[in-house]
Amino acid sequence: MQTFDLEAQGLRALNSTLHAQAENTNQTQWEIINPKGSHAIAVGLDAPIEVNVKGSTGYYCAGMNKQATVHVHGSAGPGTAENMMSGTVIVEGDASQYAGATGHGGTLIIKGNASSRCGISMKGIDIIVHGNIGHMSAFMAQSGNIVVCGDAGDALGDSCYEARFFVRGSVKSLGADCIEKEMRPEHIAILEELLERGGCDAKASEFKRYGSARNLYNFDVDNAAAY
């Protein structure tokens, strides 16, 4: 295992070292010590490596991730795993606002709570949160799944497209054009796989499904006066 002391060696050295790891690297295990809330830790990775961050991170940790597994052993700042393409990001603590924003693929697992705007404009990522998520989560979400074992804040899924939201607890309010939907066997199957992947101690039958009412997809002539 490679250990990298972020405080001593610096961020630029860390990220360029991780970027230098190729598809077939032998150095697949990395440990980052002294993260101390620094920004942009392990961003833009594109190799099947595992990076363990021993502490809390600041803005944009594991952004644009491809293939890699980034495991934060602490809490994460705003924009964690933003625009992730593939791979896995795990946060042991809480994640601040817009975690997993615009993510195209991969899995983001948050073991604590996620703050506001979780999964905003997500495009295929799977986000699994053991705790609660904040207001305006999944705003304009296009595809992918969000699983919330706790509660969701205000305006969940406002103006969403074809993303699915599974919430076990309460939803403070639903955003425009987001509705509760029937939980059919295929959704139970999808959710069971997600709960398994996220290591959640929860039963799929306890969740409700939310998604787009698809009323905003097309122009409605009755609304013409509003424009």
Place this chain on the structure above:
Amino acid sequence: MCGIVGLFLKDKSLEPQLGNMLTDMLITMTDRGPDSAGIAIYGDETAGNTKLTVQSDTPESDFAKLDSELQKKIAGKVAMRVKDTHAVLDIQADQVAAARAALAEIRPDVRVMSYGETLEIYKEVGLPKKVAERFDVRKMSGSHGIGHTRMATESAVTTMGAHPFNTGADQCLVHNGSLSNHNSLRRKLRRLGVHIETENDTEVGAAYLTWKMQTGSTLGEALQSSLDDLDGFFTFLVGTKDGFGVVRDPIACKPAVMAETDQYVAFGSEYRALVNLPGIEDARVWEPEPATVYFWSHNAAPTAQEKAA
């Protein structure tokens, strides 16, 4: 973007280190706003006295014999401590209004930064490190304090545009964000007779809270109504003689992290600001909820003003 830090000490043995801890926290936030920096410290008090912290761009001439001239003018005791561009005038509590009027007359270029029994505010244009050095903030002791490093968006980079803003006796405000209805609110408050000096948006926020409290609101009520009356983005940290409070606008896009241990309650715009505090590894760390007023007080039986918060 701006950086805010705050530290409220529960453990009295840390009080001599307050300035030092706050300075480190503020310097960590330098890249959130390098225009200007300021610090509010709640330190010692002398019974029956009030501290008037004043600032001058020409301290050599303005502060020369200021204490004796002011003393003569208001016929009361005045003690002065000069710190770079700032001076703390220790006066009798019942002479604050007289002293302010006399100051405006004998030193028209001197600006009042704060007044209160324990509060002192120091702020200037420049990096947090430089500003803290100029005022020797590291050596200051106190029960709690607030710091701000500014990236100006709404108005000029000047001493008067720097934070914290004094909102009343022993009260101060720092702000991360930008208010979008400050022009109309400033006109409204000026019509009601509220003195607002600059074109700065935060000064309007501070004046609004002062006005609410002067017209009968508690600090908690004033903060609560700010959620309705202020439009824009804000994370506010407010200091009072006994503690500090936090409120964020309902959208809450301006960051805020809090940490609490048996020894302190700390606030930072980012977790980075808190990483060197003692026992942070085991602290309870969380993000304050949007549109929710939080308050911590040294006063075991908080006054009505604080209780509402």
